[in-house]
Amino acid sequence: MKYRINIIDDEKQLNDLVRTYLEKEGFYVYSFYTYDEALLHIEDDVHLWIVDIMLDKESGFELLNQIKAVKPDMPIVFMSARDQELDRIIGLEKGCDEYITKPFAPKEMVLRVHNILKRVYKNNPFLISIDGYLIDEVKRKVLKDDEEIDLTTKEYDLLLFFLKNRSLAISREQILSKVWEEFYFGSDRVVDDTLRRLRKKMPNLNIKTIYGFGYRLD
Numbered sequence: 001m002k003y004r005i006n007i008i009d010d011e012k013q014l015n016d017l018v019r020t021y022l023e024k025e026g027f028y029v030y031s032f033y034t035y036d037e038a039l040l041h042i043e044d045d046v047h048l049w050i051v052d053i054m055l056d057k058e059s060g061f062e063l064l065n066q067i068k069a070v071k072p073d074m075p076i077v078f079m080s081a082r083d084q085e086l087d088r089i090i091g092l093e094k095g096c097d098e099y100i101t102k103p104f105a106p107k108e109m110v111l112r113v114h115n116i117l118k119r120v121y122k123n124n125p126f127l128i129s130i131d132g133y134l135i136d137e138v139k140r141k142v143l144k145d146d147e148e149i150d151l152t153t154k155e156y157d158l159l160l161f162f163l164k165n166r167s168l169a170i171s172r173e174q175i176l177s178k179v180w181e182e183f184y185f186g187s188d189r190v191v192d193d194t195l196r197r198l199r200k201k202m203p204n205l206n207i208k209t210i211y212g213f214g215y216r217l218d
Contacts, residue, residue, distance in 0.1 A: 002146045003117055004028040004045065008038035008063065009052035009079060014102070018050065021106040022113065028146065035063060042067045046074075048117060050109070051096075053080040064096060075120050077112060079104075128163055131204045135163065142202070154179065155198045158191075162207060162217040171214040 005027050009015040012033055019029045030046070032038040035057040042063075049067060053060040060078060067074050077098040097120075098112050121127065128135040134143040140156055142149040151159065157179050162170070172191045180190065195215065199207065206218045 002026060002028055003047040003121075004030070004146075005048045005050060005113070006030050006032065006038070006041060006044060006046050007050045008032045008035070008055065008060070009050075010034060010054075010056045011052070017106055018109055021110050025110055025114070027113075038063060039066060043070050047121065048075045048077065048113065050077045050079060050113075053078055073120075075116050077109075077116065130163065131202075131206055133202060133205065135159070144202075144204075149201055151198070151201060154194050155201070158194050158198060159202070159205075162215070166217050169210055169213060169216045173214075175214065 005022060007015055007019055007029060009018075009031075010033050015031050015033060019031050022029045030041070030044070032041065035055045038051075038055075051060040051063055055063065060080075064076055064078075067076065075097045077100065078096045079100055079102060081102045097116050100109060100112060128137065132144060133149075135141075136143070137160070142151055142156070142159070158175065161175060161179050175191050195207065199205065208216045208218055210216055
């Protein structure tokens, strides 16, 4: 999985330098140079923000408030040219995860970013990784190489049922009763048809056919 990071700093040279170092580490990084520009992206589907405290219009503290209002759990790193204890305390009180004082070595920023992402996302029970795919249960999204795979509701429900019963042999009747529920009236061929479409969209998924019975996700 590649993490996505937004940076806001009106000091373009430093902004671009940090972005370059993070991109070399394999992150997707987006740079913004004004407060208003960054404000347009507070709902972006990213994993972390790096925010300078001294911006062109409002402060980084205000931007943090705006981000947290829509994404309360978003991890945020503050950058500041002011090594003041009060700024650090305010940042932590408002919910930033790290505070780094300029000038700093880009490698230090990279290390801090890695540590935050590991801490925040490593044990996320709603992210499932399998066969090169990343499934986000909260957002009901499936990603391959950071590109979203468009699944129908039943295709996703079927995928999730296999994931929850991995390594178990599952009959078509079991799938029908759990995924289509008891109110479905029709042929169990709907299971085969839905699985056929799912396999086409996710060809690396290791779902084995158990002839005369059903299927198993290995």
